[in-house]
Amino acid sequence: MLITEAEQRGRPLTPARLAERVGLSPGATSILLGRLEKAGHVERAREGSDRRVVTLRSTTTINAAADAFFEPLHLQLGQALGEFTTEQLALIIRAADNLRTTMETYLRDCESTPKD
Numbered sequence: 001m002l003i004t005e006a007e008q009r010g011r012p013l014t015p016a017r018l019a020e021r022v023g024l025s026p027g028a029t030s031i032l033l034g035r036l037e038k039a040g041h042v043e044r045a046r047e048g049s050d051r052r053v054v055t056l057r058s059t060t061t062i063n064a065a066a067d068a069f070f071e072p073l074h075l076q077l078g079q080a081l082g083e084f085t086t087e088q089l090a091l092i093i094r095a096a097d098n099l100r101t102t103m104e105t106y107l108r109d110c111e112s113t114p115k116d
Helices: 002-008 015-022 026-038 060-081 086-112
Strands: 042-046 054-058
Touching: 002 015, 002 054, 002 060, 015 026, 015 054, 026 042
Parallel strands: none
Antiparallel strands: 042 054
């Protein structure tokens, strides 16, 4: 999910950034990525002007699997929210957007803060 979310934000993860996010060593992350690549879920790509930089991309296989996994949840959430009025849902959406924006700003600030 971290790889897909980073792609959606237009800032694909590198293996090193993924290792930081999941709390694994670079070696353990490399093994994990190897397994995900072998399963057809992730691809490592060299993009941009600096060909040394490797970015991680999700594949259509993992996106289809995620859709199949989350579709039942989507239906259940729809049922759970069905009791709310349009106005109540608008308020929930506004609150969720405020929380998302705050979290994205926090993560962006964490990424730009130099580490010792």
